[in-house]
Amino acid sequence: MNTSTAPRGVRLIITLTGRCNAGKSALINALVDQEVAIVSGHPGTTTDPVGKHYELHPIGPVTFFDTAGMDDFGTVGLQRMSATRKVLRRTDVAILVATEQGMQQEEKQLLKELSDLNLPVIVVFNKSDLSTPSQADLEACSGHSIVTVSATTGENIDELKRFIIATAPKELIEDPLLVSDMVSPDQTVLLVAPIDGAAPKGRLILPQVQVLRDVLDSNAMALTVKETELSAALNTLKEPPALVVTDSQVIHQVAEIVPDSVPLTTFSTLFARYKGDLPKLVHGASSIDDLKDGDKVLMYESCSHHAVDDDIGRVKIPNWIKKYTGKELTFELFSGHDLPENLEDYSLAIMCGGCMSNRSEMMRRIRDLNAHNVPATNYGVAISKVQGVLERVIQPLGM
Structure with missing residues (x-):
């Protein structure tokens, strides 16, 4: 799947956070091997979160977010930190980037905040070309993955990628079940897709498309009809369908038509x-x-x-x-x-x-x-x- 065209809903979100000048922007550039974030020694260079799509093998499409420093105070700074926290609330893996000063009070507080969000966290001690973490720094990160890197020289960047792969929630890497466990090859699945005012002109809505594709990937047969053609479709089939999936808005009407002996669910329930x-x-x-x-x-x-x-x-x-x-x-x-x-x-x-x-x-x-x-x-x-x-x-x- 192309990283730029993959639906946002199937991308793993990886967010870099930390204090101003921790090297977050340089690190995201090193991770994606592109100049996607402005690197400057001036505090507050990164304002709004910056996202970059990337293909991280074997996970697939991911989005890296560079964020403003979490010690950026003042009226605008507080707004920047609020924007960062919003990104963190929809993050799958957080990367806490520590400066060459190690785990100061700000990093410890941020690590607690990330833990309270139940986020998997990788603590990255950046600028390994300038300093290395102390024993006290390592103890402050106990229970979390720890990597020492240099965004400047590229040291351990590949190691950090391996940590991201290992840390990512397994349910987000493994393919979740949509409909494939309910049908077998050569069975027929009947999809009921009403065309109403909210339906995109000339297209089906995304859940309908994804269920249709999953049926085909299961080597089963898909028959798609509107609710007004449902009775005719059922009468056309020589054997009852293995499953009927309908839009929730017409579930009452469809439930009255589909025999109780035929499994029936909705696109929204599958999702x-x-x-x-x-x-x-x-x-x-x-x-x-x-x-x-x-x-x-x-x-x-x-x-x-x-x-x-x-x-x-x-x-x-x-x-x-x-x-x-x-x-x-x-x-x-x-x-x-x-x-x-x-x-x-x-x-x-x-x-x-x-x-x-x-x-x-x-x-x-x-x-x-x-x-x-x-x-x-x-x-x-x-x-x-x-x-x-x-x-x-x-x-x-x-x-």
Whole structure:
């Protein structure tokens, strides 16, 4: 997969952080063997996080982020540090770059902050051509991977890459399961893809494309229809399909057509397992039953899009949940890479399918919400819950 065209949701994110003048920019240039970041001895040279796509064998496409120094104070400096922390919240591997002064109080505090985020951390003592870490420095990093490098001479840069490969979360390197474990070669999978106002003109949405490709990679046969042609498609097949996958928005209609003997699930449910933690998202959906008058529900979308009149997150799901619960609820939509700051205000968070997020981002959002005692689910699981078919759509996934 080309590093520049790989979807953002399948790239491993590796972020370099540390104090000003620790050599982060020089180190990222050495890692990718290109001049992608400005190197200067003047503090505060790096302002906004700078990302560089790279092919790191055998992991594949990754993105390295260079960030502002975490001791960059003042009004602008605090904004720069805030931007760095936002990147760290969606990071898969953090590289803490220490200066030739070793592990000072700032590095120790930052290491604690990274550990609190449950991030795998590699501590890099840069500028090995000028100094080496002391025993006290090494003890301060106990429990973390440690590498001594020189971004200037290139010493141990390849060793650092090997540490990144070894440190990366295994579930982000291994191919996650989408649909391949549910079908066998020569079986037929029926995909139901409604074409509504939110569908991109001339294209299918990314989850539909990825499921279709996974079916083909499994040497199975895929038949794709709109919901209006579903009955005709079922009657055309000589044998029942091994699996039916539908868009969540028409799950109630599709469930009435597809015989109970045929496994049925949704694209969003598959992505809940592929990108996140399906059991936790299913458990989060049960909290819909606990909503009370006046509760706030967070509708979270990881990317922005043009809203249509019957937008799924703004209109359809809120209306379905209000009808299901009979409660007076407030729904607030938030878009972007990061969750809002006021999580404690919400009784439930319903996230999009995360087709443009990687698994680490999705897992981190779930953990962040749970840490604030906010149950989390996703669009498709919530829809299946209020449509009364959740047990059926999770059954093919072994739940």
